[in-house]
Amino acid sequence: MLSTIDLTVGYRNGKRVTEVLKHLNVSLYAGELVCLLGANGIGKSTLLRTISGVQSALSGVVEINGRDLTAYSSKELSKLIGIVYTDRTLAGALTVEELVSLGRQPYTGFFGRLDEGDCKVVRDAVEAVGMSHKLHDYVATLSDGERQKAMIARALAQETPIIILDEPTAFLDVASRIETMQLLRQLAQSQQKAILLSTHDVGLSLPLTDRLWLVTNDATVIEGTTSEFVENGVLNNLFPNRNIAFDSEVMDFRPKNN
Amino acid sequence: MKATSHRSTITLIALSLLVVVLLPLNLVYGSIDIPFGEVVNAIFGGEVSKPTWETIVVETRLPMALTATLAGAALAVAGLLLQTTFDNPLAGPSILGVSTGSSLGVAIVMLAMGGVVSEAISSYLGILLGAIVGAAVVMLILLFFSSIVKSTAMLLIIGIMVGYLTSSAISLLNFFSTQEGVHSFVIWGMGNFSGVTLDRLPLFAILILISLLLSFMLVKPLNALLLGARYAENLGVSIKATRNKLLLLSGVLTAVVTAFCGPIGFLGLIVPHIARLALRSSNHTVLLPATALAGAVIALLCNLISVLPASWGVIPINAITPVIGVPIIIYIIVNRKKILYFN
Numbered sequence: 001m002l003s004t005i006d007l008t009v010g011y012r013n014g015k016r017v018t019e020v021l022k023h024l025n026v027s028l029y030a031g032e033l034v035c036l037l038g039a040n041g042i043g044k045s046t047l048l049r050t051i052s053g054v055q056s057a058l059s060g061v062v063e064i065n066g067r068d069l070t071a072y073s074s075k076e077l078s079k080l081i082g083i084v085y086t087d088r089t090l091a092g093a094l095t096v097e098e099l100v101s102l103g104r105q106p107y108t109g110f111f112g113r114l115d116e117g118d119c120k121v122v123r124d125a126v127e128a129v130g131m132s133h134k135l136h137d138y139v140a141t142l143s144d145g146e147r148q149k150a151m152i153a154r155a156l157a158q159e160t161p162i163i164i165l166d167e168p169t170a171f172l173d174v175a176s177r178i179e180t181m182q183l184l185r186q187l188a189q190s191q192q193k194a195i196l197l198s199t200h201d202v203g204l205s206l207p208l209t210d211r212l213w214l215v216t217n218d219a220t221v222i223e224g225t226t227s228e229f230v231e232n233g234v235l236n237n238l239f240p241n242r243n244i245a246f247d248s249e250v251m252d253f254r255p256k257n258n
Numbered sequence: 259m260k261a262t263s264h265r266s267t268i269t270l271i272a273l274s275l276l277v278v279v280l281l282p283l284n285l286v287y288g289s290i291d292i293p294f295g296e297v298v299n300a301i302f303g304g305e306v307s308k309p310t311w312e313t314i315v316v317e318t319r320l321p322m323a324l325t326a327t328l329a330g331a332a333l334a335v336a337g338l339l340l341q342t343t344f345d346n347p348l349a350g351p352s353i354l355g356v357s358t359g360s361s362l363g364v365a366i367v368m369l370a371m372g373g374v375v376s377e378a379i380s381s382y383l384g385i386l387l388g389a390i391v392g393a394a395v396v397m398l399i400l401l402f403f404s405s406i407v408k409s410t411a412m413l414l415i416i417g418i419m420v421g422y423l424t425s426s427a428i429s430l431l432n433f434f435s436t437q438e439g440v441h442s443f444v445i446w447g448m449g450n451f452s453g454v455t456l457d458r459l460p461l462f463a464i465l466i467l468i469s470l471l472l473s474f475m476l477v478k479p480l481n482a483l484l485l486g487a488r489y490a491e492n493l494g495v496s497i498k499a500t501r502n503k504l505l506l507l508s509g510v511l512t513a514v515v516t517a518f519c520g521p522i523g524f525l526g527l528i529v530p531h532i533a534r535l536a537l538r539s540s541n542h543t544v545l546l547p548a549t550a551l552a553g554a555v556i557a558l559l560c561n562l563i564s565v566l567p568a569s570w571g572v573i574p575i576n577a578i579t580p581v582i583g584v585p586i587i588i589y590i591i592v593n594r595k596k597i598l599y600f601n
Contacts, residue, residue, distance in 0.1 A: 052492070054488070054491065054492075074491070074494050074496065075494045077494070078492060078493055078494030079494075081492070082492065083488070083489070083492040085486075085488055085489065087485075087486050087488060087489070089484065089485045089486050089489070090345060090347070090484050090485075090486075090540065090599060090600075091484045091485055091540070092540075092598045092599050092600060092601040093534060093538060093539050093540040093541075093598035093599035094484065094539065094540060094541060095539075098539075098541055099485075102481060102482060102484075102485060102489075102493065103493070105478060105481075105482055105493040105494065105495075106493060106494045108478070110475070110478065111475075111477060111478060111543075112477065112478035112481060112543075138538075138598050139601075140598040140599070140600075140601035141598075158492075158493070
């Protein structure tokens with residue numbers, strides 16, 4: 001579905017080039033939920049922006065369905081990748097239905113009028129995230145978890161094969177975090193979507209994800225399943241200079257026992 | 259997007275009715291008492307007992323009421339476009355310095371003519387051009403900074419600062435100008451809807467109606483922008499092109515009104531809020547027409563108030579708009595936690 005070939009991401013500011021993550025060769029397939037796991041500020045968002053075509057790569061290629069990302073028009077991309085950010089929006093005075101309807105914009109005409117088919121896609125998307133009972137509620141009245149679900153429904157209504165979420169669980173309480181992760185995994189399977197999300201929450205992502213993209217301490221990303229990473233000790237060596245070790249029994253990091 | 263509810267329909271009908279009621283009221287009330295029947299006759303070409311009455315109604319009150327309607331709608335829509343573009347509900351043409359930019363353009367033209375604002379076409383075309391160039395320069399400055407400064411709040415502050423600089427340039431111009439020049443500029447600066455005579459009305463109306471029509475064609479990207487620039491981009495909206503179009507449209511709307519009526523404050527800032535509160539929605543499909551109608555209503559109301567002192571003359575519009583605007587802004591700021599579109 002999506003793969004990177006020797007991708008280097010970062011920033012170009014005049015002549016100064018800041019490489020954030022280097023030489024990435026990772027893939028994302030339909031029907032799977034992949035967590036991009038790494039510490040805060042390590043470059044996860046930069047990578048997601050590059051993969052979704054918002055920011056250009058320093059070198060290397062991002063391929064979607066075997067075609068270079070830069071060869072797609074923004075119109076085509078809007079039908080290929082749906083993004084969920086954690087930004088606060090000014091959408092409080094829209095109903096859930098109106099918010100999710102915005103996801104149909106790549107398909108609707110000049111004035112954005114929805115036809116019967118669009119309305120059905122919107123209703124299905126809202127139902128898929130379990131928010132049908134709030135269809136006509138204002139976004140402002142939703143809890144943080146419900147708001148996140150509504151934003152996910154908006155991405156579903158966009159009917160893109162790929163959905164990318166930047167820290168979707170960042171501002172949620174524990175229950176909503178687990179619910180959101182389970183929802184995403186179930187959506188990946190039932191709708192055969194390729195879903196990639198970034199998180200720094202190890203304890204939450206390890207048991208619930210299909211595969212991991214792990215940001216290592218030499219500024220690259222390696223991919224694999226949780227059990228592979230536990231077995232070959234990658235997780236245990238993730239913080240070599242710090243007093244932290246991986247405990248495979250609780251599937252989370254702990255202070256090293258001296 | 260689908261219209262939210264019956265509430266939108268009711269609000270739009272109510273606002274239209276208010277325009278229909280206020281427009282004739284603006285023709286009936288004025289510094290001279292003219293009986294209602296005579297006003298009706300004057301408008302529809304019937305027999306009027308005094309020829310001066312006919313002149314007053316047809317050549318003064320009618321263009322004034324129509325100007326107020328159009329100017330109110332134009333400023334309100336300009337404010338809405340700016341608020342959505344800058345993702346900031348406190349943006350508006352006067353706050354961002356766009357009106358002040360227009361004023362500077364007008365000041366340069368007026369003072370260059372030595373304060374002799376003649377009835378010649380070249381005179382008011384010069385003022386119109388000055389206003390548009392002035393607004394465009396401020397818009398260009400804002401556009402330039404918007405590529406450097408990402409935060410819309412900071413951009414807003416830059417707009418305010420540009421407004422101060424422009425004001426200081428106007429003060430300086432006034433200082434070096436003739437007394438007549440300053441006088442006509444000060445009168446113009448107080449704002450009034452009587453500057454558009456019947457023969458200039460078509461140009462004014464065409465410019466504003468075209469800009470309003472073009473604004474209505476941007477409803478779809480405007481709605482996408484409610485989610486913020488990053489989401490809008492993901493929905494296939496070209497952010498740069500859309501932002502430029504929105505700034506250009508709000509600039510032209512502001513400049514045309516400013517050239518003819520003076521820099522009128524507050525309308526662009528408050529009317530979109532009134533419309534959002536009435537609709538309980540920020541869906542531009544209904545918000546844009548509601549804002550245009552509410553702008554017309556408020557402007558007609560201001561115009562009506564301005565002629566209330568009857569024989570004492572006409573109160574400047576800019577003495578009335580803050581009285582209506584400031585309480586609304588304070589109400590909104592105090593209650594922002596309860597207001598849907600802030601959450």
